Structures are given as C-alpha cells and as structure tokens.
Amino acid sequence: MTRSPRRGLMVLAVLGALAACRASPAPEVAPPLLTRAQAEARTVVPFTRAVQLQKAGRIAEVTFDLPAPQKPAIPILNIGLRLQDTDGRSLLDAWEKIRLGRPPTRLRLERIDGGAPGPVQLWQSTPDGRDSQRIPEDEVVRYLSDTSLDEGALIQAGLHSREMLYQVLQVADVGWLEPGRYRLTVDLMEDRPQLEGLQAELIVGYQSLGK
Numbered sequence: 252m253t254r255s256p257r258r259g260l261m262v263l264a265v266l267g268a269l270a271a272c273r274a275s276p277a278p279e280v281a282p283p284l285l286t287r288a289q290a291e292a293r294t295v296v297p298f299t300r301a302v303q304l305q306k307a308g309r310i311a312e313v314t315f316d317l318p319a320p321q322k323p324a325i326p327i328l329n330i331g332l333r334l335q336d337t338d339g340r341s342l343l344d345a346w347e348k349i350r351l352g353r354p355p356t357r358l359r360l361e362r363i364d365g366g367a368p369g370p371v372q373l374w375q376s377t378p379d380g381r382d383s384q385r386i387p388e389d390e391v392v393r394y395l396s397d398t399s400l401d402e403g404a405l406i407q408a409g410l411h412s413r414e415m416l417y418q419v420l421q422v423a424d425v426g427w428l429e430p431g432r433y434r435l436t437v438d439l440m441e442d443r444p445q446l447e448g449l450q451a452e453l454i455v456g457y458q459s460l461g462k
Contacts, residue, residue, distance in 0.1 A: 285409035297404050297456030299333065304354045304439060305447035311437040314363070315455070319430050324401035324457035328428055330358065330373075330435070331398060331421040333454040339416055345449060346418050355391045355440040358423055364432040371433070373423040386423055391440050395420040400456040410454075419454060 290299050295316045302310045320326045332349065336342040360371040373386045376396040386392060398421035405411035422437075437453060 281406050281413070282409050284412055290410060293408070293410075296328070297400065297408050297410060297454065299410055299452040299454045302332070302437075302451055302453045303447075304332075304349070304352070304449055304451055305442065305444050307439050307442050309436065310356075310439050311435070311453045313453075313455075314432065314434045316432055317428060317430050320401070320457045321404065323460040324404060325460055326428070327424050327426045327458040328455065329398055329400055329419070329421055329458050330360075330423045330437075330453070330455050331400075331419045332395070333452045334418045334420075334450070335415045335452075337415060342416050342418055345451075346420070348449065349420060349446065349451065350395060352443050352446045353393050353395065354443050354446060355393045356422055357389060357391050357438045357440055358386070359436045360425065360433060362429075362431055362433050365429065371425055371428065373425050375423050376421065383424070392422055395422060397421070398424075399459040400454065401459050404456060424458070 285293065287301070291301070293299075294314065296318060298313065298315060300311045300313060304310070317328070334342055334345045334349065336345065358373060360373055362368050362371060370388065374383045375386050375392060375394065376382075377384055378394055380396060398419050400419060402411060411417070435455065
C-alpha cells in the first residue's frame with residue numbers, strides 16, 4: 252500500500268521533534284524518576300495518571316494544586332495524553348494509532364478554593380493549528396494536537412527520563428489560571444477497542460516556551 256506524502260511529512264516532523272528532545276542537554280543532577288505508584292500519588296502540577304482508552308467511562312479524576320509557572324514555562328496549562336517509548340518508530344506507531352482513533356473525551360476543570368470557585372473555561376487548538384477556540388460546557392473533544400510541556404519542570408518532578416522518548420497530544424488548555432486548588436475529571440465517551448493495550452498517560456503541565 253502506498254503511503255501518502257502527507258503522512259510522510261508528518262512522520263518526518265514527529266521524528267525530528269523526538270530527535271531534538273533526545274539531544275537537549277540534561278541537567279547536572281536530575282532528581283530520581285518517580286515510580287508508577289509515586290506518580291499516581293502526585294497531586295501538584297505537573298502530574299501524570301495512567302489511563303485506559305479502550306472502554307467508555309471515567310478515566311481520570313484528580314484534585315490537584317496549581318503553582319505559578321517557573322521560567323521558561325509560559326502560563327498556559329496543557330491537558331493532554333502522553334506516549335513514551337525507547338524506540339522512535341514504536342512511539343510513532345502509537346502516536347498514529349491514537350490520532351486515527353480520536354478518543355472522544357469530555358473534560359471538566361473547576362477551582363475548589365479561593366474567592367471564585369467554580370468551573371474553568373477550557374480551550375482547544377483549531378484543526379489548522381492557527382488559533383484556539385472555546386470548548387463549550389459538556390462538549391465532547393475529538394481533535395488532538397501535538398504540543399510540548401515544560402521539560403525542566405517534568406524532570407524536577409521525576410516525570411521525565413532522558414532514556415525515553417515522549418510525544419504529547421493536547422486535549423485542552425487554559426491560560427493565566429490563578430495558583431490554587433483544582434479538580435479535573437476526564438470521561439471517555441465511546442469505546443475504542445483498537446486502543447486496547449496502548450500505554451498512555453493523562454498529563455497536566457505548563458506549556459513549553461518553544462511550542
């Protein structure tokens with residue numbers, strides 16, 4: 252079967268981004284990686300949660316603390332799905348599978364402390380990647396876009412290994428949130444049996460300056 256030129260360009264773009272991530276210099280002393288149990292217990296941004304994408308239902312519910320962003324991160328909070336592998340081709344295959352599978356999700360973010368508790372307006376990138384659009388309340392999100400998170404914060408949190416390759420697909424974002432305590436729920440609205448066995452994580456963190 253002949254592969255389209257469009258897919259070829261996408262492959263080159265993703266592999267190039269992965270190579271750039273692998274080549275970036277490591278800090279002199281990196282904190283130890285968190286175990287899966289430790290990562291699941293972490294409740295401050297950035298954080299991850301293992302998720303299953305094959306069966307409809309609630310896949311994540313997290314109450315967390317949001318600190319102020321530290322330079323060079325920018326004050327846009329990304330909510331996404333992270334894939335990881337030691338092999339670039341395997342990671343690309345997983346990336347393509349999830350992009351084609353388009354798992355439909357419904358998200359709700361709300362502040363639960365401070366003087367203005369209540370739901371937070373979420374945004375998503377437009378399909379052409381040139382702009383952002385509001386996600387109406389109870390809207391199902393079906394479009395995923397490539398993004399990058401502040402790598403330094405992930406390393407300091409013990410959530411990023413220099414021995415792994417990563418790819419993050421953005422589900423939603425929100426800018427200029429006040430530091431505080433929040434609750435995020437994520438529901439998968441339809442079964443996606445073709446995504447069974449896919450090793451994916453929900454990841455929440457500030458956006459990288461170089462996105």
